[in-house]
Amino acid sequence: MINETLSVTVDRVEKVATDVVSLVLTRPDGAHFPAWQPGSHIDVHIDEGLTRQYSLCSSPSDLSHLRIAVLKVPDSRGGSIAVHERVSEGQRLIISTPRNNFPLTDSRKYLFLAGGIGITPIVPMLEWAESHGRDWRLFYGARDAGRMAFAEQLEQRYGTGRVTLVPEDSHGRVDLESVLGLPRAHMLVYACGPSGMLRAVEDLCMGWPPGVLKTERFVATELGPGSTDQPFEVELARTGTTVTVPADTTILEAVEAVGVRVLSSCRHGLCGTCETGVLAGMPEHRDAVLTDEDREAGQVMMICCSRAAAGCDRLTLDL
C-alpha cells in the first residue's frame, strides 16, 4: 500500500492548553475520512520536506473530521512551531491517510497512562473501552493543570472514578510505583508520554505478565530530522534476496511476505523475540528492549518496529 495523501482544510484552530493547539481537519469536498482505529496517527506535511506525525484525538465513530493536538516544542526543527505560528483556519494542508502503530488490542481491562501531550492517542482509546463496557482507568499527569489538554472534558465525561488527573505542581508526579505495583490479570497497560515516564513504566511493568505494556514514544520529536517512515531496502544475507520495505510496512511484515520465517511474538518491540543481526547499514531503533549500548553498537535490531535510519536506504540483515 502506497502512503496515500489527502488534501484537507483546517476547519478550526483552538488553543486547548498551554502551548497546545488543536486542529480540526475536514475534507474540502465534505467527504468522510477513511475509517481508522484508536491509536492511529497521520503525517502532516507542514512545509517542503518537513513532515510530522500526530496522533488522532477525535472520535473514530465520526469520520466527518479528524482532530490532532500539537504541542509547541521550542527545540524541535520547527515542525510544531510552524503549526502554532503559521497554520490558520481555512488553510489547506496535505496529510497522509491514518495509520496505526499503536493499536488497541482487545482486553478485559485497561490501564491508560498519559504524560502531557501523550494524552492524544489515548483519547479515542478511552471512548472505545467505555463504549465496549471494558473495565478501565486513566492516570493523566503533566507539569501543571494548564498544560493538560482535554483534561476537564475527560473528567466530566467519564468521572473521577475512571479518570485521575495529576498536575505535578499541586499533586506531584503520578505515583507509578503504586499505580503499577499490583499487576492485574487480563489487563493491558497503554502508556504514552515523555521518555522518562515510559522508562519508569517499562521498569515497573517487568513485574507484570510479558507483553502487557504497549507504549508510543514521541517518535518525531525524539528522533529528529527525517524521522518519517520512508521506504527502504533490506538485503537478506542468508537468503540472498532483497526486499523493499514500504513506508507503512514493518521489516518483519515485508520479509514474511516473501516467505522468510522469523520468530516473533509481541510484534511491538517489547519482547525481543524477533531480534535480528544487522550486517550493514544503520538501524533506527524503536523498540523498548535494547539498551543504549546495544543501540549505539547497531549490530542487532528488532525488525517488528525498528527501521533504517534517515539517510540509510539499505540494511543488510542476518536472515
Added chain:
Amino acid sequence: MTAVDTTVREAPVLPVDPFSHESILDPYPMHAQLRSAGPVAWLEKYGCFAVNGFEEVYEVLTDFETYCSSGGLGPKDIRKQTSWRPPSILESDPPTHTVMRRALTGVINPSSVRALRGPFTGPAEDLADAVVARGAIDAVRDLAEVYPLRVFPDAVGIPEEGREHLLPYGNMVFNAFGPENDIHREAFAHGEERSAAIMRNCARQNLSDSGFGARIWERAHEGLITPEQATLLVRALLSAGVDTTVFGIGNTLKVLSERPDAWAALRKNPHLAKFAVDEALRVESPFQKFHRTATVDAVLGGVHIPEGAKLLLFLGAANRDPRRWADGDRFDLERTAAGHVAFGMGLHQCVGQPIARLEIELVLQALLKRVERLEPTGEPVPILHNVLRGFESIPVRLVPATD
C-alpha cells in the same frame, strides 16, 4: 472465568492416575482419556481438577487472580500446610511476586542473554566435536546432561564445589509438584544435604562478581528486594534452569532422531533451528504439569470450580490439544508453534526462556553443522518423573557430514 459458558456442569469424575508409572512413561494415552471426558475433569484419586484443554490451561495461567500460585505448584495448599522449603517466586502472587519478577527480568532479558551467545557457543562446538568423533552416543548422558552443566552454572556464577547437587536438587523441586509417591520419596533421598548445598551457593559471598547471581544481589543492595528474596531468586535460577534445559535438549534430539526428513531440511536451512526447537518443545514439552489454586468460585470449561480447589494443569496435553493444533501429535517443522505453553504463559512465564532457547539452539546448530544423519540405535528410555517429561537415555548414532 470463561464468559461464554452458559451452563455450568459438575466436572466428570475420572479414575485416571496421571502419576502412575504407566501414565508417566507414556503420557499420551492418558491425555486422550482426559480429553475424552472434556477439557476439565475431576481426578478422584487426587481430589483435584485436571485441566487439559489448551484454552482452559491458557485461561488458568493468564487469570492469576482467580487461580493463584501462592497455594503452591504441588498438590498441597501451602497457604494452609507448610511446604518443604520457603516458597519461591513460582509460589508467590502479586505484590510479593511483582518485585521479585522485576528484579529477575532486570537481570535476565534479551540484552543480557545475547551476551551469553559468545561464551555459550564454544562449549557447544567442543562438545559436538567430541560426540561426533565417538559416533554412537547416548544423547542424554553424553550431550543433554553435559552441556547445560558446562555453561549455566558459570553464567549464574556459582562455585565449582557443589555443582553435583544441581541435577538432583532440580529433580527434588520438580518432583515435589506431584504427590508424595515413590518417585517423590526417591527424589528426596539426601534432600536436606542437597538443599543446604544449593542454599550455600545462593549466598552473595559464594557467587562470582559477574554472573546473574551477583546481579540479582545488586537489586537487593539497591533496595528493590530483600536479601532473603535475592537468595530465593538465585535458588530459583539454580532449581529451574538446569533439569528443564537438559530435558529440552534431550527431547528436541529425540524428536529429530525420529524425523530424518526434518533433520535434512534443517541441514539445508539451519536458520530454521529456532522453529524446530519451538515445535519440539510443543510436542514433547519438558514441563508437563503443575498445580494452581482457585481463590474464588469459578467456572472453567463449563465446569464449576469451588474456591480453594486445586487444579492440575496438563501443559503437555494443552500443547497437543486438537482444538488448538491441527494434527497436534505430529512434529511439523512448517508449523508455527508460537503460543504453546511449554514455558507457561503470563505472569509466571519462564524468565529463563531465552537462556533455555539459546542453549538448545546452540547444541542443535553445532550438531547440524557436523552431522549428516541422527539415527536412533535403540528405544529411548523415558524417565520416571512426576511432572517433567524427558528421557534417561536416547541412544543414537551421529553420522558425520562429509561436506
